[in-house]
Amino acid sequence: MQKIILAGNPNTGKTTLFNTLSHSREHASNWHGVTISVKEKPIKFEKEEYMLCDIPGLYSLGGYSFEEKLAIEYLEKNKDAVVVCLLDANNLRRNLFLALELKERVPNLLLAINMAKEIKGLNKEKLEELLGLKIFLIDARKRKSLSGLLEEIKNMSIQKPAAKKETPKEEFLIAKFEKRCADSFKTIDSVLDKSGYKTKGFYGESRADKILLNPVLSFVIFACVMGFIFFLTFGSVGSFLSGFVSDVFEKIFTLVMNWLQTFVKSEVVLKFIKEGVFGGALTILTFMPQIMLLFFCLNFLEDIGYLSRVALMFDGVFKKIGLTGRSAFSLIMGFGCTTTAVLTTRNLDNDKLRKRTAILLPFMTCSAKLPIFAVICSAFFTKHKALMVFIFYMLSILLMILVALIMKGMGKQTEETFMLELPKYRFPNMKKICLNAMGSAIDFFIRVGGVLLLSSMVVFLLYNFSFNLSFVPLSGEKSILEVVANLLKHIFTPLGFGTTGAVIAIISGLIAKEMVVSSLAIVNGVMAGGLAESLLLTSSPVHFSPLSAISFLVFILLYPPCMSAFFAMKREVGLKCALKSFFLQLSIAYVMSALVYWMGRLGLGNLWWLDIIIFLALAIFVFLVVKYSKRRKTIYSLETIKCQRCKEKCHGDNII
Amino acid sequence: MANLIPLNKLSVGETAIIDRLENIETKKRKRLNEMGFFCGAKIVVLKKLRSVLIVGIRGFALCLDRETAENIWVMGGAECKK
Numbered sequence: 256m257q258k259i260i261l262a263g264n265p266n267t268g269k270t271t272l273f274n275t276l277s278h279s280r281e282h283a284s285n286w287h288g289v290t291i292s293v294k295e296k297p298i299k300f301e302k303e304e305y306m307l308c309d310i311p312g313l314y315s316l317g318g319y320s321f322e323e324k325l326a327i328e329y330l331e332k333n334k335d336a337v338v339v340c341l342l343d344a345n346n347l348r349r350n351l352f353l354a355l356e357l358k359e360r361v362p363n364l365l366l367a368i369n370m371a372k373e374i375k376g377l378n379k380e381k382l383e384e385l386l387g388l389k390i391f392l393i394d395a396r397k398r399k400s401l402s403g404l405l406e407e408i409k410n411m412s413i414q415k416p417a418a419k420k421e422t423p424k425e426e427f428l429i430a431k432f433e434k435r436c437a438d439s440f441k442t443i444d445s446v447l448d449k450s451g452y453k454t455k456g457f458y459g460e461s462r463a464d465k466i467l468l469n470p471v472l473s474f475v476i477f478a479c480v481m482g483f484i485f486f487l488t489f490g491s492v493g494s495f496l497s498g499f500v501s502d503v504f505e506k507i508f509t510l511v512m513n514w515l516q517t518f519v520k521s522e523v524v525l526k527f528i529k530e531g532v533f534g535g536a537l538t539i540l541t542f543m544p545q546i547m548l549l550f551f552c553l554n555f556l557e558d559i560g561y562l563s564r565v566a567l568m569f570d571g572v573f574k575k576i577g578l579t580g581r582s583a584f585s586l587i588m589g590f591g592c593t594t595t596a597v598l599t600t601r602n603l604d605n606d607k608l609r610k611r612t613a614i615l616l617p618f619m620t621c622s623a624k625l626p627i628f629a630v631i632c633s634a635f636f637t638k639h640k641a642l643m644v645f646i647f648y649m650l651s652i653l654l655m656i657l658v659a660l661i662m663k664g665m666g667k668q669t670e671e672t673f674m675l676e677l678p679k680y681r682f683p684n685m686k687k688i689c690l691n692a693m694g695s696a697i698d699f700f701i702r703v704g705g706v707l708l709l710s711s712m713v714v715f716l717l718y719n720f721s722f723n724l725s726f727v728p729l730s731g732e733k734s735i736l737e738v739v740a741n742l743l744k745h746i747f748t749p750l751g752f753g754t755t756g757a758v759i760a761i762i763s764g765l766i767a768k769e770m771v772v773s774s775l776a777i778v779n780g781v782m783a784g785g786l787a788e789s790l791l792l793t794s795s796p797v798h799f800s801p802l803s804a805i806s807f808l809v810f811i812l813l814y815p816p817c818m819s820a821f822f823a824m825k826r827e828v829g830l831k832c833a834l835k836s837f838f839l840q841l842s843i844a845y846v847m848s849a850l851v852y853w854m855g856r857l858g859l860g861n862l863w864w865l866d867i868i869i870f871l872a873l874a875i876f877v878f879l880v881v882k883y884s885k886r887r888k889t890i891y892s893l894e895t896i897k898c899q900r901c902k903e904k905c906h907g908d909n910i911i
Numbered sequence: 912m913a914n915l916i917p918l919n920k921l922s923v924g925e926t927a928i929i930d931r932l933e934n935i936e937t938k939k940r941k942r943l944n945e946m947g948f949f950c951g952a953k954i955v956v957l958k959k960l961r962s963v964l965i966v967g968i969r970g971f972a973l974c975l976d977r978e979t980a981e982n983i984w985v986m987g988g989a990e991c992k993k
Binding site: 314315317319346347348349352432434436437440454456457459460464468567568574579580673674675677 | 965972974979
């Protein structure tokens with residue numbers, strides 16, 4: 256099958272074109288570096304079949320970051336493929352650099368100028384003639400404008416790749432490389448001037464940035480935006496939708512149960528279907544509206560071009576904690592799903608920074624923890640639910656900053672260049688945003704729902720059957736999970752929630768965080784809708800006091816992420832780093848949870864002055880750790896980059 | 912002798928011509944070259960933030976950290992107009 260590879264600079268619309276041509280729902284956004292791996296999908300055009308491939312964006316064929324190397328490797332492997340180099344109509348002066356590089360190496364190359372309507376006066380024929388390449392003016396979002404491009408691919412006679420020419424080593428000398436770039440850009444300028452290409456101002460520059468990037472206002476606006484998202488997701492709208500979905504499905508499941516009871520007489524089977532199957536399904540369904548709202552908001556901010564400004568805003572702050580603004584994207588993605596966020600660290604070309612960002616990612620509260628907060632906060636803090644969830648999110652961010660500061664102090668300081676192309680502000684494309692949010696939610700539902708349902712059934716079986724395989728409610732023996740949890744519960748007694756049920760929930764949360772709620776529901780023998788009330792009753796197997804509920808939530812907030820996130824981390828940054836992150840999270844969760852519980856008990860026992868002393872002692876301890884951590888700084892000085900050839904200070908011109 | 916200053920010393924709105932890039936790690940320097948930073952290229956400072964500069968080069972806005980900007984030497988002001 257003939258391959259069509261979509262190549263081009265980041266944020267030129269490759270994934271949008273891929274989605275339009277293949278009717279896919281791959282995540283596309285107004286932000287560079289969204290595509291981090293190669294995606295392939297077969298497409299059909301006039302009875303001919305093609306394999307459409309979307310590769311990560313690249314600025315040149317030099318390949319400096321991980322995903323750029325991946326894209327170049329793919330291009331090298333598929334030399335007989337048709338390569339469509341996508342160019343942003345507003346940014347041709349830079350985008351054409353890659354096109355010229357591709358022209359030298361790729362035998363079957365076509366150029367497609369995306370968002371062509373946004374520029375006027377470009378003489379396409381002249382440009383084609385000067386570049387010696389076929390050009391198509393397209394709108395990646397509209398299939399109609401793409402038929403010409405597909406027609407050309409169909410009629411193209413595929414050229415065999417020429418034998419690879421070895422580039423002389425001297426060509427890689429910085430001075431020569433710089434001269435080659437300069438020559439290439441001069442050619443581009445001359446070609447574009449002759450073709451009548453003109454743009455106003457600088458692409459990405461906007462008057463709105465005067466307010467949105469104002470040193471003070473930017474942070475106020477960001478806090479307001481985040482506050483609004485929290486209000487929308489956890490406040491009245493999210494709660495209403497969740498309640499509605501829960502009611503509807505609870506009624507459906509009750510009807511199904513009544514129908515099943517007419518011909519299924521086994522109590523074991525009925526209990527298994529009610530608590531193990533329907534209980535697990537209801538847990539995920541109840542929280543889908545809130546998860547969708549969160550994804551919708553994040554996609555909206557991404558699409559209008561605000562998220563890249565956030566990265567810019569936080570660069571100064573992040574530098575102080577040993578990260579850069581580029582880590583912001585991964586960290587923000589962490590609010591959605593830790594596993595996906597870990598994969599986005601591929602964008603960072605500095606290995607140490609990538610590891611540091613990956614280790615810190617689990618501190619960002621993923622959407623899977625949302626149901627746990629929603630249930631427990633609605634039980635214990637009904638009036639201030641949204642505020643409490645906000646406080647928990649802020650606590651995790653604060654701890655992330657603290658850990659980052661300690662890591663920065665202890666590790667070798669690296670000089671990471673922050674270089675970010677500003678995307679243009681765009682009107683939100685509601686259809687795309689809704690589809691993206693829906694796609695993310697469906698992906699979440701499929702990925703998590705299956706595991707959740709299966710784990711829910713496993714937990715039910717382990718909780719209802721003993722080691723002798725007898726049904727616990729009838730035999731009165733202790734279940735498998737109870738025996739294990741009874742052994743472990745003493746570890747959690749100092750944290751205020753040393754009960755069998757809470758331990759079962761924590762263990763199942765290591766498989767998937769969504770399991771925590773369904774496990775609590777199984778242990779208390781209720782559906783997800785009635786869980787909040789059951790947690791208040793002292794007669795329930797799992798119940799909390801307000802203080803132990805806070806302590807439990809702090810532990811859940813900070814303890815290691817799910818198994819899939821762990822394995823994603825292992826794949827991206829190695830087993831050592833993943834294990835380091837796991838044990839770091841576990842110890843921080845334990846210590847913080849114990850602190851909250853004991854300080855709370857002291858405060859309730861009128862020993863608040865002791866709380867203040869402990870707090871001050873801790874603050875001083877953290878300050879000293881941060882201040883006196885071993886610091887080694889790497890500075891790229893003339894000395895370190897002095898070339899070996901001339902042994903003189905040559906500003907690195909002779910470095911290869 | 913031309914009036915050479917580091918890029919981060921330029922004021923907002925000021926245009927300059929790049930003279931040279933130095934003390935920048937090879938990989939990063941090559942990336943800058945590919946973005947259009949080479950001797951003789953025109954550059955303008957669009958905005959200055961705490962740790963980052965937004966510069967306009969080759970028709971697009973690029974954010975660059977101050978440490979890198981310090982190592983890009985430009986010919987600014989009157990010299991540039993000549």
